[in-house]
Amino acid sequence: MELVCPAGSLPSLKAAVDHGADAVYIGFRDQTNARHFAGLNFDAVTMETGIRYARARGTHVYLALNTYPQPAGWPRWQTAVDRAADLGVDALIAADLGVFDYATSTWPELRLHLSVQGSAANYEAIRFYHEHFGIKRVVLPRVLSLRQVEHLVQFCPVEVEVFGFGSLCVMMEGRCFLSSFAAGESPNSxxxxxxxxxxxxxxxxxxxxxxxxxxxxxxxxxxxxxxxxxxxxxxxxxxxxxxxALEEPNSLNTLSLLPQIRAAGVTAIKIEGRQRSPTYISQVARVWRAAIDACERDAAGFVPRPEWVAQLNKVSEGTHTTLGAYHRPWR
Amino acid sequence: MTERIPRLALGAIPYYWSREQIELFYAQVADAPVEIVYIGETVCAKRKEMRTRDWLALGEELAAAGKDVVLSTLVLLEAEADLRTLRRICANGRFMVEANDMGAVRLLQGESFVAGPGINIYNDRALTRLAALGLKRWVFPVELARDTLVALQAIRPAYIETEMFVYGRIPLAYSARCFTARHLNLQKDDCGFCCHAYPDGLLVSSQEGAPFLNLNGIQTQSAQTYNLLTQLPELIELGIDVLRIGPQREHTLEIIEIFDRVRRGEGEPQDFDCMLEGYAPVRACNGYWHDEPGISQHDTYPGMHPALASQDVL
Structure with missing residues (x-):
């Protein structure tokens, strides 16, 4: 299984690459991606440096372009797709139909992943993006149980990536307006x-x-x-x-489910947290690299080691972690 | 340019009402001045008071009363059983279907369909792409503002109709968890259909007592009611084809009457707006239209007393 780590800055990217990520995902320093925070993300220079650094060490770079442009902002998203293609990123992670449409018509060779922001929780939706845009991978929303993931993979025409660790979105991403309702800005917009x-x-x-x-x-x-x-x-x-009333401030940790996730046919495990520090990325990447390697060696005998659990608990948001929707009673 | 009077649509009931309540409600709707009626379950796959065949039978009754019936579909489709129901609805061969998930769009492509509030169409490229697949009508995303509507109205394909959500509690989010069951310490798998007890949802307030959200099973709505009545003249000028009203337990028919009269020019919006305010379970809001936080209520109409206009605004 592939370990996909977040990188909100060049130091975080290096930390992820150095500590065992198979791929990192990054974004431009603007509203074209769903982690648009001050001081976060990449400009043209740092992105080029980062891609070179990752590539020299055999790590893939995915670019998140996973928000929904409106007519007034469209040129910015279009330019971002062009720049991503020029920079030679290994995949573009998108959600918007317009962005997919532009990317496939302008850059037919560009590999496309469907972002969690695309809200595809069933294989019929995934088939739509596969048939129309040739997506190669889907990132599943954090609303499915493990049994549902297993079932979906059987009928899914593309690779499946699931969230393994980090902040837990209790809502179906891409269809959540709670933030804009209270504060005027949402992940989508x-x-x-x-x-x-x-x-x-x-x-x-x-x-x-x-x-x-x-x-x-x-x-x-x-x-x-x-x-x-x-x-x-x-x-x-x-x-x-x-x-x-909605959800405790727990974070998601699926370490103990790793053998089942692997057996389900999941291709990649995603770590959440482009807003987190390089130290956090190093610690989390190191633990998950070791865990995935151990699981690949001997899935039947896999048990999360106490020191992994301790390290992940130490860096988790809030004090508790949960299996989230993967575990039915949580639902 | 001659302005056309937009048609009125009634959105699907988001809450879990009893079969008797549903039948009584639609018997009244049959005589109400709405041209389009969306029916079906959009929130929770577990709700079984009405089966697909029951919705189809209800659709026939409404069609016989002259309504343009559209079958609506779930926003969150997870299980194989959800997809089976979806396929059955999409292949019904009688009524047009409203897609609220791209899985539904896939099943509907090649025939006429409506892209409901669950489908994100934020730009003309997305709209054009779906238009090529058979899209007949789309619902403008509720979190977007006037300027984006103006831009999209100017460049939409001519044969595509635009529908605007103009009244109702705003659908804000969907989850794997059931928040009504959570409130009662029940598990979703064993919920006992507890949302029956809350035909208008379950109000969530801040610890200071400010109304904020409304729980409806796996759906989170706004506590406040979106109300664009005073924007109706502008919406008509923008060539909006359909105005959508969201059902609530009380006063839905009166609300329809008001929108009907105002769209026909039988009275000024501000003359009716105070009445509409009274029908909102908490209060009204219109922030999204003005590119502000959705919860805010912005200058209801020119000349309104400032003290009234700012009332209860956070």
């Missing part, structure tokens, strides 16, 4: 979930408040670790109860 300019951290005598677009997302006691205010991970009132 601007490449941003909870844009930093709309986020507030407010100290109060009883603890910390986090807000998005003015809306109170959560209150943290003095002994609690405050999380970044995403709408899906807030504590709200429903019928007089205050709780995480």
């Amino acid at each position: 601007c490449g941003a979930c909870s844009p930093a300019r709309a986020v507030e951290w407010r100290e109060t005598p009883t603890g910390l408040e986090t807000r998005l677009g003015g809306m109170l997302i959560d209150r943290f006691g003095l002994d609690e670790k405050a999380g970044y205010p995403q709408v899906c991970k807030g504590r709200y009132q429903v019928n007089g109860q205050t709780y995480y």
